[in-house]
Amino acid sequence: MTTDVRVLRQTEWDAWYDNLVRAFGGAPEPSDERALEKALTEYDRSIGVWDGDQVVGTAGAFTFRITVPGGASVPAAGITMVSVAATHRRRGLLRSMMRRQLDDIRGWGEPLAVLTASEPAIYGRFGYGIATDQLNAEIDTSRVRLSVPPGTDDVRLRYAAPADVLDACEAVYARLVPGRPGMLARQPGWERLQVLDSEDHRRGASPLQCVVAERGDEVVGYVRFRVKSEYGHSGHEGVVLMEDLEGLDLAARAALWRFLFDLDLTSTLRTRGRPVDEDWQHLVSDIRRCNLRLKDTLHVRLVDVGAALEARTYQTPVDVVLEVEDAFCPWNEGRWRLSGDPKGASCVRTEDPADLALSVRELGAAYLGGTSLASLGAAGRVRELRQGALVEASLGFSSAVAPWLPHGF
Known part of the structure; x- marks a missing residue:
């Protein structure tokens, strides 16, 4: 052939x-x-x-x-x-x-390549590591209550046609992008992905609906959702299918979540693809009845190890020599000295003895701060060659905010 x-x-x-x-x-x-x-x-x-x-x-x-x-x-x-x-x-x-x-x-x-995988076993051999997870939930809103913080009642909610407020919603999204690793700065045209609404997209549910949260004249949040009418022996058991929810502050987000919890003729709220550390989990009365599930999302591949590791900062100071294995992209192989802190980093070739040995796949998994180098070490996928180096690097690579991919591509 x-x-x-x-x-x-x-x-x-x-x-x-x-x-x-x-x-x-x-x-x-x-x-x-x-x-x-x-x-x-x-x-x-x-x-x-x-x-x-x-x-x-x-x-x-x-x-x-x-x-x-x-x-x-x-x-x-x-x-x-x-x-x-x-x-x-x-x-x-x-x-x-x-x-x-x-x-x-x-x-x-x-310096980076990223993807979402239809089957997670495919891309590891090409150096991609699973760097983010997403949280899916099915919340029994007939039994779970939501506690909201002060200021929630100061947020005004209104229905709007999704296309009519798309620019305002995108402005909210753009303000949030720098605050969470893994978020994508949407290029022109990508906003249209958020409001696709053919019969195939609805899957038996309502047309796409949108509610915006406002404070004064400013849009501070939004939610897009559908409602699927279902009936049981006791009457209406509708399902709210949340597509997307963003807010600039806790009060805006809480107001939108409360709105979804309180929709008439519904008893279930289904969410998918949410950040694993999202704050609503601490506002519910019964987390068990939220039926949480995790799924891998973004797979990260360092194409240029030095440039990629220099591009991010580190939660605590690090000074480690990494022995990197990368058979598929051999230009990355060898020893790299990574020195960094919360203000910046450098990563250069070195002949110094290695402190940690790992493949580029593990670097990809840990790159956004969502996967612990220490946990990879416990699994035998990172070898510690200098005592204490694994803890040092693991703390440095961590992120205070869980990385999250907001949508597929």
């Missing part, structure tokens, strides 16, 4: 995307989502594999900036739309696309 890996041409997009859809089961995408995916595609950063005139592999890379510990916004390639035709499995196509992508990303000067 002879295959050709090359950059996608605009005239090839439909065939390229159809291969992706087929690889994920073949169910057609809603027309509005397909059109948006096409509009957001960066053709010069998208590749495909062709077998003759047939597309048999796809992969893309969005241009993103991601918040890292310390608040800096760092360039990151958002790996997306990865697929291999079922007829061409076990022929090295995925590996060839990963190879091409990481070489390209290095050439673009972007």
Whole structure:
């Protein structure tokens, strides 16, 4: 078999995307989502594999900036739309696309690559580590009560058409991005992803609804949600499906959560993709009846170890020599001296003896501060070569705020 890996041409997009859809089961995408995916595609950063005139592999890379510990916004390639035709499995196509992508990303000067995985076991062999989790919940609002802080009643709520207040909601989101590692600075066009509302997106629930929180003339928060009407022996048992909720302060967030808890004719609130340390968990009367579940989300790959580790700050002072293993991107292999604190960092090549030995996958997992180097060490995935170095590094890499990916890509 002879295959050709090359950059996608605009005239090839439909065939390229159809291969992706087929690889994920073949169910057609809603027309509005397909059109948006096409509009957001960066053709010069998208590749495909062709077998003759047939597309048999796809992969893309969005241009993103991601918040890292310390608040800096760092360039990151958002790996997306990865697929291999079922007829061409076990022929090295995925590996060839990963190879091409990481070489390209290095050439673009972007220190990080990030992705969400349909199957988490796929990308570890290419150096990606699971760096963030998301929290899903199914809250029994007929039995769980919410305690709200002072000031909640000063927040005014009003319904608004989602498209009409999209700019105001995006302004709230943009103000929050620097405060949490893992958040993406949304590029123009990406805001449309938040208000897709075809029948396929509704899945039997209501059209997308939006409520904004205001204080004076300022929008300080918003929630987007749907309501699914359900009935039981006792009457209405509707379900609130929260899509997105953001607020600039606790009172704004509490007002929006209380609104969702109190919706008439409903008894369940389902949330997905929320930060694992979100404050509402400390306001509920019974956390057990919130049925919490964790799921991996963002996988991080350091493309340039030195530049990536210098781009973030460190919770406590660190001065460690890292022996990095990276067979897939050998330019990262070797010893790096990382010196950093809450004000900044440097990471340079060194010949000094190593304090810790780990692969680039573990660095990716720990990079945003959500995975402890100490826990990776306990699992045997980080080796301590100087006593005390693991605790020192683990504390330094930690983040006071849990990293979170607000939406997929």
